[in-house]
Every structure is written in C-alpha cells, then in structure tokens.
Amino acid sequence: MxxxxxxxxxxxxxxxxxxxxxxxxxxxxxxxxxxxxxxxxxxxxxxxxxxxxxxxxxxxxxxxxxxxxxxxxxxxxxxxxxxxxxxxxxxxxxxxxxxxxPDSPTFVAGIFPIIAAAWAAVDRAVDALRSGEGIGWHEHDPRLFGGVERLFAPLYRHQLVQDWIPALDGVHDRLTAGAQVADVGCGLGASTIVLAEAYPASRFTGFDSHPESIAAASKAAAEAGVGDRVGFEVVPADSVPGAGYDLVCFFDCLHDMGDPVAAAARAREALTDDGTLLVVEPQASDHLADNLNPISRLFYAGSVFLCTPNSLSQDGAVGLGAQAGPTRLREALTDAGFTHHRVATETPFNLVIEARP
Ligand SMILES: C[S@@+](CC[C@H](N)C(=O)[O-])C[C@H]1O[C@@H](n2cnc3c(N)ncnc32)[C@H](O)[C@@H]1O
CATH class of the missing domain: 1.10.10.10 (Winged helix-like DNA-binding domain superfamily/Winged helix DNA-binding domain)
Structure with a gap:
C-alpha cells in the first residue's frame, strides 16, 4: 500500500x-x-x-x-x-x-445480453490486456450478436429512414428511384431490412465476416418479406465484391475492423463516381476529456471487451476504438480516397457521416 x-x-x-x-x-x-x-x-x-x-x-x-x-x-x-x-x-x-x-425508440434492454457476453469474455480479456492479442467477434458468447441487434435496431427503425437518410445529399431520391446498396458489417441485418422495407425499388446486399450473423440476417429478411430484394454474404469488408453501388453503408462497425482504411477504400472502389458512403459510428468527441459522460463510458466499456479486441484480431490491427471521434474517422476516410466528407447529422448515440469519392 x-x-x-x-x-x-x-x-x-x-x-x-x-x-x-x-x-x-x-x-x-x-x-x-x-x-x-x-x-x-x-x-x-x-x-x-x-x-x-x-x-x-x-x-x-x-x-x-x-x-x-x-x-x-x-x-x-x-x-x-x-x-x-x-x-x-x-x-x-x-x-x-x-x-x-422492443418497438419503442427508447428500448435499451438489448444491452443486458451484451453485458452478459462481456462478462463471459472477462477471463479472456485478462489475458488479452496482458498480451495484446485480439479476440474475434465470432469468439464471443452468442448472446452478443442478438444483443447488439436488439440494442441498435430501435435506432434504425426510428431514425435511419426518418432522419439519417434525409440528411444525406440526394440519397433519399436515389433510393426511391431504385438504387444498389451495400450494407457492410451488417450483423443480423437490422439496418439492411429497415432500408429495404422503406425503399422497395432498391436492392440491398449485406456483408459481414461472421457466418452466424449472416445466417440470422437472411432468415430475418425472409421473415420480414423482403428476401426477394435483399441478399446477404459472408465476406470481410476489404473484399466486398461487385461495383456500381449507389450507397455503401457501415453501421457501427468501421471502428471494429482491423483495417478501417482498407475497408473504406474497398467501398470507395465499389461505389459509382457519384455514389455515397454512409458511416454511422458511436457518438464521440475527438478528445477523451470531452467524452467523460455515461454514454461514452458505456461505449468505452464495449470498446475494451468487443470493438478493440476484434480490430486487434484482424489484419491491420488498428484498434480505432468505439470512441474514435469525427476527426480520426474523417482522416481514415481521406486515407481511403474520399475527397468530401462531413458529419451529416448526429444524435446522443450516433455520428452520421457522409462521404463521397
Ligand atoms: C457492432 S456489430 C454491428 C452490426 C450491425 N452493423 C448493427 O449495427 O447492428 C459489428 C459487426 O461488424 C462485423 N465485422 C467486424 N469486422 C469485420 C470485417 N473485417 N469485415 C466484415 N465485417 C466485420 C462483425 O461481425 C459485426 O457483425
């Protein structure tokens, strides 16, 4: 002592x-x-x-x-x-x-299975903090995957189509007319399905490196009655196939990736020249001193157990963290070849960033 x-x-x-x-x-x-x-x-x-x-x-x-x-x-x-x-x-x-x-915009009970998964990983985290080794998303207690979907889906159902898409330049009209959309790191597909329900003339593909999440997303899309215009594939973000996308989205996952610049650069290649990148990330300021509040605290805890270990488990191992803040996110987009980017809108929980080639 x-x-x-x-x-x-x-x-x-x-x-x-x-x-x-x-x-x-x-x-x-x-x-x-x-x-x-x-x-x-x-x-x-x-x-x-x-x-x-x-x-x-x-x-x-x-x-x-x-x-x-x-x-x-x-x-x-x-x-x-x-x-x-x-x-x-x-x-x-x-x-x-x-x-x-679960239909309420303020529903947060999805956090409880995430907390259970964090505790289930605590011994692994003890070793990881000593060694610096990563822990892959797929290695976690399965309660994590459904918990994340339940925690974030209310935000997508109540804000994505209502507020976030209209904040992007011209994207609502394009989706209404019929667009090709990629949802990268789509998890259980909540965001993909919300968009597909709102924009029936458009086609959507969700990509994620976690096979069990993709299987659950495909099932959910079929149950939602949008399976005819929504597909899902097990693919890492830096290898997303295809080209000519009008919109590529990353919902709460860019910071999870080992090499966020490579992931965004692949999105840049896959977009049409006048396409849009939508990056939704946890709300954060650039400086830790400005993030000393309960919401950031929650995200930092998730970052210790889930986001940073996943990034450190992948090639690149950048470890951006769940509170990267707008400047570091925009720097990553610049490095990926995007010439224009801005925070299009924000909420207490999310930064909504628009980028263009
Ligand atoms: C926090 S979850 C977000 C899932 C979903 N976008 C949502 O908002 O509900 C992060 C997701 O990123 C995926 N992921 C992590 N690294 C990835 C990579 N390199 N390529 C593709 N997906 C990745 C994980 O499998 C996980 O589904």
Missing amino acids: SIDLTELDPVKVEAFQGVAVTEAAAAESAACCYLGDVLGLYAAMAGAGPLTSAELAERTDTHERYVAEWLANQAAGGYVTYDEVQGTFELPDEHAAVLAD
Whole structure:
C-alpha cells in the first residue's frame, strides 16, 4: 500500500465509497435486469398496473419466492415502484418504454445480453490486456450478436429512414428511384431490412465476416418479406465484391475492423463516381476529456471487451476504438480516397457521416 490513509480527506473517501457501492449495486443488478428481460418479467409488468409477486410469478410461469426477491431488487433501484400498503409493484409506462417494448425508440434492454457476453469474455480479456492479442467477434458468447441487434435496431427503425437518410445529399431520391446498396458489417441485418422495407425499388446486399450473423440476417429478411430484394454474404469488408453501388453503408462497425482504411477504400472502389458512403459510428468527441459522460463510458466499456479486441484480431490491427471521434474517422476516410466528407447529422448515440469519392 503506497498511500498514507491518515493523510486522506475522510469526507472525500466516504463520498467516493458511496459512488463505488452505488455503481456496484447497478452492475450486479444488470444481471437481474437480464433475468427480467429473458423471463418476460418486464413484458408481463408493462401496462399491467400494480402486481403482487405471486401475480407476476403466475403470469410468467416463474417461482414466486425468486420473483419476490427480484422485485425487491428492482424496487430498490427505482426500476419499479412499490406500494407497501398493498404489497404490490408497478412498472411505470415510461420505464416499460425503455425495458419492455422492443418497438419503442427508447428500448435499451438489448444491452443486458451484451453485458452478459462481456462478462463471459472477462477471463479472456485478462489475458488479452496482458498480451495484446485480439479476440474475434465470432469468439464471443452468442448472446452478443442478438444483443447488439436488439440494442441498435430501435435506432434504425426510428431514425435511419426518418432522419439519417434525409440528411444525406440526394440519397433519399436515389433510393426511391431504385438504387444498389451495400450494407457492410451488417450483423443480423437490422439496418439492411429497415432500408429495404422503406425503399422497395432498391436492392440491398449485406456483408459481414461472421457466418452466424449472416445466417440470422437472411432468415430475418425472409421473415420480414423482403428476401426477394435483399441478399446477404459472408465476406470481410476489404473484399466486398461487385461495383456500381449507389450507397455503401457501415453501421457501427468501421471502428471494429482491423483495417478501417482498407475497408473504406474497398467501398470507395465499389461505389459509382457519384455514389455515397454512409458511416454511422458511436457518438464521440475527438478528445477523451470531452467524452467523460455515461454514454461514452458505456461505449468505452464495449470498446475494451468487443470493438478493440476484434480490430486487434484482424489484419491491420488498428484498434480505432468505439470512441474514435469525427476527426480520426474523417482522416481514415481521406486515407481511403474520399475527397468530401462531413458529419451529416448526429444524435446522443450516433455520428452520421457522409462521404463521397
Ligand atoms: C457492432 S456489430 C454491428 C452490426 C450491425 N452493423 C448493427 O449495427 O447492428 C459489428 C459487426 O461488424 C462485423 N465485422 C467486424 N469486422 C469485420 C470485417 N473485417 N469485415 C466484415 N465485417 C466485420 C462483425 O461481425 C459485426 O457483425
């Protein structure tokens, strides 16, 4: 121990201990939130009004003794309200919009399986931080893949067609008339399917290096009824086949790639001369000092466990990180041969960057 405890300001120590305990309570409670999501406890409480633990257990086919304990945890965290007189618990509608309704623009429960996957990788991360070795996307606990899709899909459903595409110069008209679109690093295809549903005259191909994600994306497109004009292929970003694309998209994946410049350069080659590159990245400022907020904190944690290790596992191993910020992203696009680029719009969670050859 290199600090002299007698020299410390006890008020500051106690205040920070309070912060640490509060954060630990939230971190352990995230595992309870995972249960609430997977067991349908939040869904059963949504719009149901006050419920006893026995009523919730009956509605979800779960064991009352556990549910009582779970509800106590949720009440202590302010996720549900507690009526001591009636012995009931209620999920406020405003909380249901965040935890229980995947169609809500504010739904974030997809984060809980991602947290589970991060914990599943923690021993591997211990070794990786010592050795500098990478961890490939495909090596993670499978809960990661569906979690990412569930976390980001609400953004795509509520912002992509409504706000992001109109912020790009001429792209809405082109998609409406009928365009060729590549969605690189498409994961489970949520963005590809949203675009295909909105622009029936256009054709879309999603590319990703993770075979299981591509299989799930193909299934989802068929289920959404857009399988006739949406295809998916297992291909790394720097080898995307074809040419003549009017729009190439990278949704929350350019920073994950070992060589983002090579990936963007391949997109540059595959675009028509007047085509558009759309790069959606996590919201970030250029400087760490400006990123000291809860959203960046979440992204930095994901970057430690998921984004940076994936990049370090691939050729190039650039390790851009999930908080690269607009200047480093635009530098990568310049290096890839794009002469024009700008932040077309932004949200609390995303930077939406337009680039042109
Ligand atoms: C954070 S996920 C985003 C997935 C999807 N775009 C979305 O927004 O839901 C990153 C994706 O990039 C993919 N990926 C990572 N490196 C890649 C590479 N070099 N080439 C193609 N895909 C890659 C991963 O397999 C993963 O599906």
